[in-house]
Amino acid sequence: MGLAAQKHVIVIRNHFLVELMSDHFIFLMGKYEAQVPKDRLYAPNHMWFRAEGGAYRVGFTAFAVRLLQDVYFLDWNVEPGDVVVAKQEIGEVESSKAVSTLHAPTDGTLIRFNRELMKDPTAINVDNYGAGWLFDFDPKDALLLSAEDYIRRLEGTWDETQRQIKGQMND
């Protein structure tokens, strides 16, 4: 019991926390702690991939949701069964802070969308790693990132991300 009960926190650089014995990493966005569960894989466009029945369930990471904040509207412009290429525009999202197009995380086939979100997208905010999943996807030869690789990537791109957002707000 000894170790598991204790909370060892190691800080790596500024924004990256590792809790030993925990099931997730934490990425610090200001004071906000974005969780990155270790039980799944990640794409660089801030989507998580969890193996499910030979394909993957895909959703927004906590990092993405924190930037979006309250999601008001989600729309897809491809159909279930469509073959898509990485970066292809597949839909759009509008939230309290942002309006953005959404893009295929990798090459692959879109199997189905989470129909519940079409009626009410709030599950994205309430439970982004569970009921707020976006779609089921069958990636083609994709190189997905481990939780650790993803969080290192966040670490590496955070300054640039801030500049991008900041730049838009100064326009």
Added chain:
Amino acid sequence: MTTNRITVVLSQTRSKNPAKRRLEEEIATALLLEPGIDFAVTPNVYDLSPGDTGLLYLNSVKGHLILLSWQYPRAAHWLLDRNGINGKQGVTLLKSVGEEDDEESGGADEDEYRGIGPVELLDRYIFCLDLRAYDDAGVYVEEIKRIAKDVSVKLVPLTGLRTDSDQNESKPNLFQRFSEPEKQGAGPIVLGESKVNRWYPVIDYSRCTNCLECIDFCLFGVYGIDHKERILVENQDNCKRGCPACSRVCPENAIIFPEHKTPAIAGAPGEGPGGLKIDLSKLFGAPSAIEMAAMERDIELVKDGRAAVGLAVGIPRRQTGKAATEKDDLDKLMDELDSLEL
């Protein structure tokens, strides 16, 4: 000049949306009874083929014209221009869709553009009203009456107009049909026929600088050059349905696809669809505009059985981005995000 009659043409939606159809009918009903206004209905002007009755009619109108359509006014104006129906841009008090109340009207901003301009402009005004902006037919009818009154009292010098004799030859036949609706059954007659939903670019010459990047980029031969060495859409039916790639490549945002769902491509005023909200598209994997354009072009090339060329052909070389803004404190950033109340 005996008259300052104004002609109103309603360009119908492609959609079967009953709310849109109802708005069209309500406006039509009101305008058919309005004295001093000539009123006609056409299918979506974008879909009309050259030589179509609807376009012939529009071309026959040499006086002031109001076009009601389900498009951005900028798209509608340059669509008419493309079909030889031109005039000065009239200023409407109505907003187009997505325009906020506190924004200045789009008209003034357009002066900042340094395009090559249209050729041989008729000395009359064309007003384009966006039917997507209001649900209430009364709003449009009132604005039309206001414009009609405005142009008739201003006594705009209508030199250059070959109006009356021309008009009298071509119009009465058409209008006889309107003025005797009981012979035709209920509702106005629709002039022209749209056989297909068409897809092609429309050039905004108030913005186009004739840089010719579009002609280099498009590998389907859509663009050409006229005898004055100005860019033109030469073979519009070579254009690939759904592909707006050249519009993304255009450095002046002068290429409009009126039916595209992205406002900046469909002719929204200003530079882009951004508004106040931040755009996270890049974070979610959006390619740059040039990458996107090359990707869209590749998809169409492959469909045609040709080889994808990626970024190898016809890609403009421009200076990339401005210097990055200064680094800032993270907490402050998040606070500012939070304070952006929308």
